[in-house]
Amino acid sequence: MFEYAPAPESRDVVDIQPSYGLFIDGEFADGTGKSFKTINPASEEVLAEVATASEEDVDRAVRAARKAFGTWSAMPGSERAKYIFRIARIIQERSRELAVLESLDNGKPIRESRDVDLPLVAAHFFYYAGWADKLGYAGYGADPRPLGVAGQVIPWNFPLLMLAWKIAPALACGNTVVLKPAETTPLTALAFAEICRQADLPPGVVNIVTGAGETGAALVNHPDVNKVAFTGSTEVGRQIARSVAGSGKKVTLELGGKAANIVFEDAALDQAVEGIVNGIFFNQGHVCCAGSRLLVQESIATELLEALKRRLGTLRLGDPLDKNTDIGAINSAAQLARIRELSDAGEAEGAERWSPACSLPDKGFWFPPTIFTGVAQSHRIAREEVFGPVLSVLTFRTPAEAVEKANNTPFGLSAGVWTEKGSRILWVASKLRAGVVWANTFNKFDPTSPFGGYKESGYGREGGLHGLEAYLDV
Amino acid sequence: MSKTERPSRARASAELAAEGPGERAQSRDSVRLAVRKTYKLYIGGAFPRSESGRSYVVTSSKGDFLANASKASRKDARDAVTAARKAFGGWSGATPYNRGQILYRVAEMLESRRAQFVAELSESGTKKAGEVVDAAVDRLVWYAGWADKIAAVTGSTNPVAGPYFNISSPEPTGVVAVVAPDEPLLGLISVIAPVIVTGNTCVVIASERAPLPSITLAEVLATSDLPAGVVNILTGSVKEIAPWLAAHMDVNALDLTGVGDENLAITCEEAAAENLKRVFRPTGADWSADPGTRRLTAFLETKTVWHPTGA
Structure with missing residues (x-):
C-alpha cells in the first residue's frame, strides 16, 4: 500500500x-x-x-x-x-x-x-x-x-x-x-x-x-x-x-434492507470486486440499501474472495476530512455497539471473520472493514441489518438458488447482480423482490430514479x- | 363437488323472478323437489367446507332461508393464504397478455351465467340486478384490457445523470387480503379484478350479509382457466377473519374496502403494521363510477433497474 x-x-x-x-x-x-x-x-x-x-x-x-x-x-x-x-x-x-x-x-x-x-x-x-x-x-x-x-x-x-x-x-x-x-x-x-x-x-x-x-x-x-x-x-x-x-x-x-449482491461465475471479476466494496463499505456500510450479503457462485468463490481481500487491504480508514480516506467513523457509540454485537454473534454462530490489518484511531468510533465467510442463511449476520462495514458471504450453484437465497429475507429494498450475460441479468432482475436492482453496478442514485422497497x-x-x-x- | 354443477336453487329462483308471484312457482316446485346447492369455500381451486365444520344461515332480503353458507375459520384463512402464495409465482410470471385473456374469459363465463346471477342478486336484495350483472361483466372486460397497459402507464425510463440505462416498471405486491364490499357482485368484481390483473393473488372475504353470489362467482372463476389459488374466497364473519389476515406474515397487502366498522379497520391497520403491509382503505365507493387506476396502483411495487452503458 x-x-x-x-x-x-x-x-x-x-x-x-x-x-x-x-x-x-x-x-x-x-x-x-x-x-x-x-x-x-x-x-x-x-x-x-x-x-x-x-x-x-x-x-x-x-x-x-x-x-x-x-x-x-x-x-x-x-x-x-x-x-x-x-x-x-x-x-x-x-x-x-x-x-x-x-x-x-x-x-x-x-x-x-x-x-x-x-x-x-x-x-x-x-x-x-x-x-x-x-x-x-x-x-x-x-x-x-x-x-x-x-x-x-x-x-x-x-x-x-x-x-x-x-x-x-x-x-x-x-x-x-x-x-x-x-x-x-x-x-x-x-x-x-x-x-x-x-x-x-x-x-x-x-x-x-x-x-x-x-x-x-x-x-x-x-x-x-x-x-x-x-x-x-x-x-x-x-x-x-x-x-x-x-x-x-x-x-x-x-x-431497512439486507441486500443480496449476486456474483455469477462469468462476471467481470475486477469490476465485481469494486462493486462489492462500494456496495458494503460506501459510507461505512451505513446504507439501507448496502449490499450486505454477497452471494457468489461456488465455482469462483475462492478466486473472488482472494481478490476482494486484496482490495480491502488498500482501503484507508481514518480522518473523515482527509481527502484520501475511504472509510470514516461509525456515526455513534450506540451504532458501534450494535455492529460489534452482531459481528460477535456472527463469530459465535460459526462464521469465519476476517479484516485487513488496519489500525484504528484512539479517539472516536471506528470499525474495520470486515468479511464473514461460511455464513449460513440462518445466521443473524445474514438476516439482520448490521448497518456497518460488515459483509456476509454465502455461495450458490445455480441461478435459481441465487434468487431463492437473495429473496430469503423479510426486506426488499435493493439487490445487485453481476454477470456478462444479458438474458441472465434480466431474468434475475425480474425475479428479485426488491425495489432497486443494480446490474453490474451498485449504490447508484439519481433524482430522476425512483427509490424504495x-x-x-x-x-x-x-x-x-x-x-x-x-x-x-x- | 363438480365444478360445473348447476345450482338448482338459483335456477328455480330465476324462474321465480321471471314468473313473478312466488306461490305459483313454489307450487310448481313442489312437483319436482329442487336439488339445492351446497355453498362452500373456494380455496386453491377447490371447494372445501370450512375445516371448522361451521356454517351460518343466509337469508333473502325478505328474511327467507336461502342457504347455510360456510363460516370460515382462522385455519381456512391460513390455508387460503398458503394457496395464494403458491399461486403467486406462476400468476405473476404469466405474461400480461395471458392474464388479460383469462380475465376476459372470466367476463365471458359470467355473461353466460347472467340469468343465474340476476336471480341470486335479486334474492339478496340487489335492485336492478340485470344492470348490475351487465356492469360487472363490463368491468371485467375493462380491467382485462389493463393487463398489458398498466406498465406503460405507471412505468418510466429515467434519464439519470450518468452513463446508465435506468428503467422503472410495476410489479405485483404479492398476496393481497381483500375484504369485499357489501355489494355482492359488482363490488366484488371491482375489488378482485384490479388486484389479480396485475399479477397479485388474493384471499377475499365475501360480503357477510350476501355471500352466495361470491361462491357462484367462484364457479365462474374455476371454469375460466384462472390458475388455482389466484383467487380464494372465504365466507363467514368479517370481524372474525379479517384480523387474522391483517396479521398474517405472508400477506403483503390489505384492501379494507368492505370494512365499515371503524374499530375493526383500525385493528386491521395496526395488525398490518407488523410486516408493513400496504393498506388500501378508500373512502366512499360508487361502484357505477369510472374506477380509475387507483385500485390497480394500490397493489403494485415499482422496481427500478440500473445497468451501465458503454461499448
Whole structure:
C-alpha cells in the first residue's frame, strides 16, 4: 500500500455556532425540551449544543406550517419552482461548506460528502423544482392537489441528502413541512434552515425541529399532520405504521434492507470486486440499501474472495476530512455497539471473520472493514441489518438458488447482480423482490430514479415521477 | 363437488323472478323437489367446507332461508393464504397478455351465467340486478384490457445523470387480503379484478350479509382457466377473519374496502403494521363510477433497474 501524506480538507469553511435553536415560522427559537450535544464521531469532540423540541414546540411548528400552507399551496407552481431553484443554487454555492459540515457531524469521508451527497442534494432540489409547475402532466389529473402539512423524520446516514429527498418533492407539490433530523446529525439541517432564509422562502413553509425519538413521535402523531414520511429502521417504521393506523394520514416509509449482491461465475471479476466494496463499505456500510450479503457462485468463490481481500487491504480508514480516506467513523457509540454485537454473534454462530490489518484511531468510533465467510442463511449476520462495514458471504450453484437465497429475507429494498450475460441479468432482475436492482453496478442514485422497497423495507417511492405521488392527494 | 354443477336453487329462483308471484312457482316446485346447492369455500381451486365444520344461515332480503353458507375459520384463512402464495409465482410470471385473456374469459363465463346471477342478486336484495350483472361483466372486460397497459402507464425510463440505462416498471405486491364490499357482485368484481390483473393473488372475504353470489362467482372463476389459488374466497364473519389476515406474515397487502366498522379497520391497520403491509382503505365507493387506476396502483411495487452503458 502506498503511503499517502495527510490531505485534510480545511474545516475553516464552516462556522459552527456553539448552540442552535429550532427553526419555526422562519425564525430560530429556543426549544422547551432539554438540549443535547452533537459530537464529531471521529474525535468525540462536541460540535454544538442543540435544542430539543418538546411536544409543545412541535405543535408550534405544525401550526406555522399549517398557516403557511394556504399561501404556499395557492402560489402558482412556477413561483414555487423559483424558490426551490434558488435553494438548489445556494446549496451548490455553499456545497464545500456543507460537505465539510456533513463529514464533521456524521463521520463520513469528505470524498463521499463532497462527491456524492452534496451533488445529489443540489440535483434533487433542481429536479423537483422543475416539477412544481408541471404537476398537471404527471398523470394525476389536470390539477393534482397537495396533502397539507408533511411531518418528516430522517436518519443520520445521509443527513442532508435525506432532507433533500423529503423536502424537495414536498415543496414542489405545494405542501409545507416540519422536518426532524436525526439527533446525532442535526447540523446540516440547521444550515439548511439558514439557506431557506437566504432564499427568502416564506416563513413556515419549512420548519426544522431537532430532538430524539420523542420529538419524532410527537411530530408523526400530531393530529394536524396530513402526511408522514420516514426513513430509518424497520422497527421504528413499524411503530409509525401502527401509531397512525386509522388516522387517514398518507404514509411513506423507507426502511431497512439486507441486500443480496449476486456474483455469477462469468462476471467481470475486477469490476465485481469494486462493486462489492462500494456496495458494503460506501459510507461505512451505513446504507439501507448496502449490499450486505454477497452471494457468489461456488465455482469462483475462492478466486473472488482472494481478490476482494486484496482490495480491502488498500482501503484507508481514518480522518473523515482527509481527502484520501475511504472509510470514516461509525456515526455513534450506540451504532458501534450494535455492529460489534452482531459481528460477535456472527463469530459465535460459526462464521469465519476476517479484516485487513488496519489500525484504528484512539479517539472516536471506528470499525474495520470486515468479511464473514461460511455464513449460513440462518445466521443473524445474514438476516439482520448490521448497518456497518460488515459483509456476509454465502455461495450458490445455480441461478435459481441465487434468487431463492437473495429473496430469503423479510426486506426488499435493493439487490445487485453481476454477470456478462444479458438474458441472465434480466431474468434475475425480474425475479428479485426488491425495489432497486443494480446490474453490474451498485449504490447508484439519481433524482430522476425512483427509490424504495418491497416487503418490510417500507412503501412508497422517493425520486422521479413516482416520488410525486407521495406528496399529492391522489 | 363438480365444478360445473348447476345450482338448482338459483335456477328455480330465476324462474321465480321471471314468473313473478312466488306461490305459483313454489307450487310448481313442489312437483319436482329442487336439488339445492351446497355453498362452500373456494380455496386453491377447490371447494372445501370450512375445516371448522361451521356454517351460518343466509337469508333473502325478505328474511327467507336461502342457504347455510360456510363460516370460515382462522385455519381456512391460513390455508387460503398458503394457496395464494403458491399461486403467486406462476400468476405473476404469466405474461400480461395471458392474464388479460383469462380475465376476459372470466367476463365471458359470467355473461353466460347472467340469468343465474340476476336471480341470486335479486334474492339478496340487489335492485336492478340485470344492470348490475351487465356492469360487472363490463368491468371485467375493462380491467382485462389493463393487463398489458398498466406498465406503460405507471412505468418510466429515467434519464439519470450518468452513463446508465435506468428503467422503472410495476410489479405485483404479492398476496393481497381483500375484504369485499357489501355489494355482492359488482363490488366484488371491482375489488378482485384490479388486484389479480396485475399479477397479485388474493384471499377475499365475501360480503357477510350476501355471500352466495361470491361462491357462484367462484364457479365462474374455476371454469375460466384462472390458475388455482389466484383467487380464494372465504365466507363467514368479517370481524372474525379479517384480523387474522391483517396479521398474517405472508400477506403483503390489505384492501379494507368492505370494512365499515371503524374499530375493526383500525385493528386491521395496526395488525398490518407488523410486516408493513400496504393498506388500501378508500373512502366512499360508487361502484357505477369510472374506477380509475387507483385500485390497480394500490397493489403494485415499482422496481427500478440500473445497468451501465458503454461499448
